[in-house]
Structures are given as structure tokens and as C-alpha cells.
Amino acid sequence: MDITRSVSNNKDCITFPVVDTYSHVFLPYTGTIYLDQNATNNCQLFSIASANAMIGYSQEDTKQLLNFIRDKVTLKRMMLIDINKQYLKMFKEQYGPFMKYIKVSHYKSSNSSNMCVVVSQIDPEKLK
Amino acid sequence: MAEEKNYEIKVVEKAFKQLDLYRGTTGPLTYLLVNSNPFNNCQLFTIGAINHLTISNVKEEEVKALLASAISIATMKKLCLLDINRNHVNGILVKLAPFTKRVVYNQPYLSTNSSEMNTVMVEFDLDKIIK
Numbered sequence: 001m002d003i004t005r006s007v008s009n010n011k012d013c014i015t016f017p018v019v020d021t022y023s024h025v026f027l028p029y030t031g032t033i034y035l036d037q038n039a040t041n042n043c044q045l046f047s048i049a050s051a052n053a054m055i056g057y058s059q060e061d062t063k064q065l066l067n068f069i070r071d072k073v074t075l076k077r078m079m080l081i082d083i084n085k086q087y088l089k090m091f092k093e094q095y096g097p098f099m100k101y102i103k104v105s106h107y108k109s110s111n112s113s114n115m116c117v118v119v120s121q122i123d124p125e126k127l128k
Numbered sequence: 129m130a131e132e133k134n135y136e137i138k139v140v141e142k143a144f145k146q147l148d149l150y151r152g153t154t155g156p157l158t159y160l161l162v163n164s165n166p167f168n169n170c171q172l173f174t175i176g177a178i179n180h181l182t183i184s185n186v187k188e189e190e191v192k193a194l195l196a197s198a199i200s201i202a203t204m205k206k207l208c209l210l211d212i213n214r215n216h217v218n219g220i221l222v223k224l225a226p227f228t229k230r231v232v233y234n235q236p237y238l239s240t241n242s243s244e245m246n247t248v249m250v251e252f253d254l255d256k257i258i259k
Contacts, residue, residue, distance in 0.1 A: 038144065039166040040211035041176025044239045049168040077240050080211075080247075082167035105235040107249055109171045110206050117209065119237050119247055 001061045003068045011036060011049075012072050016065065021056040021090065037073055039080065045119075046073040051081035055090045062094055067127055077122045085114040098126045135190050137197050144176065145201045147194055149186065158184040160194055164202040166209075173202035174209045182219035188226060195227055195257050206251050207232065214244040221248070229253040 003016045012035040018027045031053035039047040048054070054065065070076070083091060085106065092102060100121040109115045135157075140146040144163050148156040161176035175198055181191060199205065206229075212220055214236065221231065232249035239245045 034168065036163070036166050038161075038176065039163050039174050040209070041161050042211045042239070042245070044241055044243070045211065047166050047174075049166060051167070082169050082172060082209075103235060103237050105233045105247060105249070107207075107232045109169070110251070111171055113171070115169070115172075117233075117235075117247060117249065119235070121240065 001057075001064055003065065005068075005072060008034075014065075014069060014072065018053065019056040019061075024056060024058065033069075035069065035072055037076075044076060045078040045080055046076045047080040047082075051091075052083050052087050055087055055094060057094065059097065063098065063127055066095075066098055066122060070122065070124075070127070075124075077124065079118075079120050079122060081118050081120075083116055083118065085116055088116050088118070091118065095120065099123060135193065137193055139197065139201070147197050147201075149184075149190060149194055151190075158186055160198060162198045162201045164205070171205060172207045172209060173198075173205045174211075176211075178210050178220055179212060179216045181223045182216050186223070188223075191223055192227060192257055195224075195252065199252060199254065199257060204254065206254060208250050208252060210248045210250065212246050212248055214246055217246050217248060221250075224250060227252055227257050 006013045013032050015030045015032045018029055018031040033053050034049040036047045100123045102120040105117045107115055136150040138148045144161040147160045149158045151157050158180040163174045166174050229251045232251055234246055234248045236246050
């Protein structure tokens, strides 16, 4: 998988080909996630914006993506994302094998979307 | 005659919006870091370094002024995600209580350096802060 990095508005942008969430076929355009090293002023934690773009990849591509992300956040392990509830099951299936734990907090957003804040710890041993 | 304020809030442009709270002629008493769009979710923003509210002797009217500035930076969003050490959770929630509609959730987790942390989401009551 061809992953590239750029910087926009003081944030690391990670761009990669988009895969169809259900058929797992690569689509002819790219998706971008935005890394934030300091969203909550906690040195152990980084956050990802637009994390729903990370869903639908094979185990090998997921591993490559996580390694690329970790490299850009000074090898931090704790990841904070905010996703819609309908992506949660797919996120757990795809990223669960590489995590030590995943803690999910459900909430209803002010526009009535069912959302989840997910705090997870990446296990570096499983990414080797 | 309008009551004179003995504090001043300054916004410092950085990668994040930093709000410095000054009182009188002294140096910065405390600061908050406001991130208006950490997850590309248009309903949610984060405030970093909020534990400074408990460490510093910040009064209720100053908390209100800080929150009003933070919410103004975050384009009037109501939902705020905080990441707090467990020892500070109660102190911070007490400070924020007059301006909070509800605590949406309070989830503990163990950080990689073994700190006991909580992610706390609060819904601010804009009527009590802005008016």
C-alpha cells in the first residue's frame, strides 16, 4: 500500500488509497487522516481525525498503516479516536488484533448522532 | 458604572489556541489549550491542560471567562472532551459544575506510563457561560 505524509495546518496528514469497507477492493482515490500529537496535552496520547478512513483494510495493510502512524507520532502507543457507532464493530475487528486493549465510551452527539470515543493501546510486539 | 475586572485573558496563537489567564500585573496564572477540531467532528472540541484550573487559585468568574473564550474559539460547540488525571477529576468537575449541563461520560483508563487517567466528556450550558 502506498502511504504518503504531508503537513497541513500544523497537522500531519497521512494519505493512502481508500478501500471499500465491505468488498475490500481498492478504490481509485485516496483518503486522509490527520494526526494530532497533543490534542489533550497528554504526552502519552495522540489522536486521529477522520479515523473512519482507516477502516476496511487487510491485516497486512493495517499493520503497515499503524507502523507508519506510530513512526510519525514518536512511537506513542495510546490512540484516541472519535467515530460513528456504525464503524465500531469494523474498527474492533480490524484493529483489535494489534491492540493491548480497546476502551469504548458511547455518547449521543449534540446533533443526535450515535458516536464513540475509543481509547486504545497499540501493542508494538504485534506490529513486528 | 461597569465593574472593573482584575483579570485578563490573552489568546496566544500557536499550533493550538492557548488562553493565558493573567490577574493584575502578575505573570500568567494559568493557561488552557483549546483544540477546536481534533477529530474532524463538528460537534466536539477538546481543552488541554485543564488540570491547571485546580492547581491555580482560579475564581468562578475567571473560569467562566476562560470557558467563554474557549467556546468562542471552538465556534460555540457544546461537547468537550477532557483527558484528566484521576486525582484531578473531582476537583475539575466541581470547578466546571456551574457551567455544565451534564457529564456525558467518565471513562477511566491506564496510560502507558501507568498514570491513572480518565477521559471525561462534558456538555457545557452555553446560556450560563456566554450570557
